Amino acid sequence: MIPVIINWLVLIVSAYIFYKVAHLLLRSELLGVMATLIYAGLINTNVYMRHVLPYDFAMCLMLYVLYTVLRQKQQGRAWNYAFFAKVGFISVFLITVYPGFYMAPFIVLAVLLDDRNPFVLLKKYFAGIVVYGLAGTVALLIFELISRLGGTSYLISSFHLAHTIDQGSYEEGFTFLVKYLYQIEGFIGTSLVALFVVYVIYLGGNLIKSFKDNSELDDLDKLVLVVAAFYFLHGFCTYFVHKMVFYGRLMHPFMPFVVLGAVSVIQRLSIPPLRTALVFALPLISLVSFGLFFKEYRVLDYPYDVLSQYHLNTNTASKVRYVNEVGKSPGFKYDIPEPARLNEASTAPTTDSLTLINFAFLFPMKHLTPAPDLAKLGSQVLFDGPHFLNFRAYQFEGFTIAERELIRASKFHFQIRTRGLSGSTPTGGVTPLN
16 A cells, blocks of 8 residues: 555656646646646556556656756756756666666757757757766666675666567557557547647747757757657667567656647647637546546456455465466466465465466467366356456557457456365356456
């Protein structure tokens, strides 16, 4: 419960900082509130709140650094070395929180692009960027020293790509974000895509005007350009090089700029009734979308929650068997925990046979195995419920297009079956598993 409360606090702080960023970039309190309501209601913003994962904390840090830099510039404050050191340290530190934010230090520096001549920029900011880089290096060295105490090297291990980084679809290198917004975020996601396309048209016009007038682009335009460059770079490495893929969690650093770009279009529309309608309709749609998401999300069962609910531990049964409908995936199964205290007995009646069906993160999912013979797996159904992977947002975390379709078609359940539990009450009956 405590990690979930902390996650809620992180999300609340992130929403507040996002509002401050939106207010600075959109230069409108109304649009800032509107953008915040949309961003805070996205499924991608909230889907990790029940998990002890670093994505939201890294997002919070990135928003904080971005707000710090924007405020410094728009208030005309001096960019002294102490400021460069502060933002450099935090920008690199957040990568150690979650490496998927590898583009964050460069996104922050996009605000400095106030001249098209690279030599002018180099002369103006060279010393500050050196300090920025040195401060980021200090952040890395701290982790290197800590890891050395444990007999390993943080820096060396960081150069090796994780073996899970290519678990997904290479063919979605350039389309993943649009698919995610359409299939997961639904109507509000589709609306954001449509408005962002309009924003891109405006951005093209702003670029042409900037070249003609030798003028500086708006901070939002510069940020979107840099973010888009990293998105397409990652997409290139996915589609052509086959070295990495996109996941739902990797959409985190891109979503704020999609929302901001889309909302910025509203103040440029020349039809007042349309502007008014969008200002009221989009936050309302986002609120409804969040409500539908939360209703489904809060009742999801996870394997360890179920094991805890039934007080199952290694003292419960002398024999534990795992059965998965997609074949063996030993690296991703959820093991029954040891008792919290030595010789602690489970509060569930003891049995000589306990079968956990689909108690795993069902990966890899290349094909279904033959349907298990339920009669041989235990006569008593202690628990039966839909597998958490039926929740669509999870299907964008490392699964290919074909695997997602298989999950949706199969509607997996997971069960606990036992033998010899006299007097226990079945909760799900003999529900077919697919």
